[in-house]
Amino acid sequence: MTSSEYTRAPDLADTAYDSPLAERLNSLWETSPGLHGFLTTVDHKEIGLRYIITAFAFLILGGIEALIFRVQLAVPNANLLTPTEYNELFSTHGVSMIFLYASPVLSGFSVYLWPLLLGARDMALPRLNAFTYWTFLLSGIFIYVGVFMGYGPNDGWFNYVPYATRTYNPGPNQDFYALGMIFLGISTTGGAVNFIVTMLRMRAPGMSINRMPMLIWGTLTANVANLLVVPAVRLDFFLLWLDRHAGTHFFDAGAGGQPLLWQHLFWIFGHPWVYAIVLPAMSMVSDGLAVFCRRPLVGFTAVALATVGTMVLGFGVWTHHMFSTGLPVMSLSFFSAASIIIVLPSAVSIFAWLATVYTGRPMYVTPFLFFAGFLVLFVIGGVSGFMTGFVPSDWQLTDTYFVVAHIHYVLIGINVFPVIGALYTWFPKFTGRMLDERLGRWNFWLMFIGFNLGFFPMHISGLLGMPRRIYTYSDGLGWDTVNMITTIGSFIFAFGFLFLLINVAVSLRSGRIAGSNPWDAGTLEWSTTSPPPPYNFVVIPTVASRNPLWEDRIPASVGHSSFHGYVLDHGKEAIGTDGIDGQPAVIIKMPHDTGWPLVTALATTVFFAALLLEWWWLVALSVLGIIVSLYGWLAPRPQLGQMAEPV
């Protein structure tokens, strides 16, 4: 067999979405209709939308939980909830928002948008993409089965020992949570692998790393971190489960174990994770502001470096969650300094965004309002973070509502607001229709006012000494008014969010038809139809700048991107480029729709359920199931160019 059968020079053609070539590609890439297609699809657009919808479902669940306990906290000495119910409710709220909404929703946007931003036909590992979605969904259901059986997490989202150990927490609550988190970790890790490989292999020819859109930088940075730190929390929960069921002593102080080890492993994960759930959202703002201010982002390179820099520093700040645990002074000083230095890259980004708005011609549309609102909330959340980075003020503020205010300014301000802005921006690409502007304004202003009304007073209740995580409080402590205001604000906020759901429902039916580039934006996703065809791009574009669609109006453009490019229609094919320069390196054979990822995910679900029930025979059986399904998934296939046969 000669090596010439393994190589080919690709043909060239012009971009035309009504050509015979487009029809041929459509029949190659299309997912079959009906249930079979639904269960087996590996199309990143379908999977991305599922991620977003599922994450929003968990956001709504977490929101309802919050509203219930805000009613409980509105007045002193309330008894709507028992202390046990309150514990489960606030813990489940945190778990839902942080693990089941904040990260997956960003993955969803990136899974949908990355190949389009990169000029690619799919993610690098489409079957892994399907698998990570199914494991996200199934692990979320796993945790919520516990919640609905009355066995939800009950020790806060960071779940400190010794309260989480079996002695103090004998029910299955902690087992559902521990196993559910290990399960979810598989999804997060698999997703991280997929993003990194996609960035290294799937960029359109000519897209050297300095030409990647910011959303690539943000999501990439976050997922490199995920790859390295998610194992810490997976291990932490595994050790907890062993302590509870195998009699180990990792956290058992009586036998020499260290409860502090839990905190170290948790925050080695937890703090980089905070950046992992905000950096992609911040990069949405960077890309979005460029579109809505009608100019490229100011200081693009500096912002990209600040993104990476934040993450690098983010690995060295975990102990600032543990300032009050009696660590050595040396350790306090180091981690305090690192926590404060992190202000610098954040400031670089803030000034770049402000300069973009100031020197641009802003379009005051709903997505711009959400991105601008983010700027305000980011500064407030950043300053309160800066305050708790100082050891003396942290000792005063830790475990009070001040910290609750901080985390909500960070997570709602830097995740939810940009995500909703991103939804307004890219909804036309997802669906082919625009979201309604009038409803959008109600949506923004109610959420913005409700949010600040609800969460700003928490700073004050914290300064007044109100501890976090108490199920009620006595009157006469000066906390009554602030808590009532907080509850009213949170309901206004939720009411504003309702407008988003109404807007989506209305616009899906009767929204204005968008066309391929409704915002007149500059990046590649806007060069294809809305919604994009299954194969994304009829020919592979060649990229010569950061804003291929704006080159005519930017005088400084050095080159011209081209939509005359590679055809790649000998089966499902994509172009693989090298990691740095974006030079074509290989023609990749892409996998067809397959049920194996779902089968593997289901076998994994049975595995965790069997561990929970301690049915060891079923554990063994499910491991066998996982091995068999992985074999079915990964066995070499001639049509994927994996076997020694002529292509």
Add this chain to the structure above:
Amino acid sequence: MERVIPTPSLPVGSIGSSPPGYVGMICLILTEASVFVYLEFSYYYFAVEPHAGGTFPAGGPPSMQLSLPNTIILLLSSVAVWWGERGIRQGSVRQLNWGLGLGIVFGLIFIMVQAKEWANKTFTIASNLYGSNFFTTTGFHLAHVSAGVLMLIALFIWSLRGYFDNMRNTYVSIGALYWHFVDAVWLTLFFTFYLSPRLGVGQS
């Protein structure tokens, strides 16, 4: 002014180290390596922090009577797989079959010797803090070795069926990467559990 698009002759499908799966395996290795870093972090945390958990390691530095030869066996299996991979790159399916077969045999021997090492211990995972660390970490590694052996067996089956040749052998490289990783991790565990107590890390 349209740019001229070059049309170089490109490899098609799974060739060399360019397919996404190869990069994916490197990422998987990075994340699994992190788990071992955290396991060893936990070990050293207990080894250096004063605590009431008895001697650490329990019963003094563990014997190397089995673990040292076993380490060499695992290294030999890596060499075998490397040699087989080198063979298929030159088109020798026979050399690949032998390399994979020997790798599997050495891997299985490692697992059996490790089982004996476990059986020889006077403590269990639940007896004391050291036991918890020892059995959890080596158990985690053993699970990885088992996964690696299964991977080698799959490759062996595919190789016997003639799926690979001098060009189409990325699958072999991907499997070999994982196997070398499992062996390299063992070296760090061997240092941590068997050598570091002899260097004075621990509590007596």
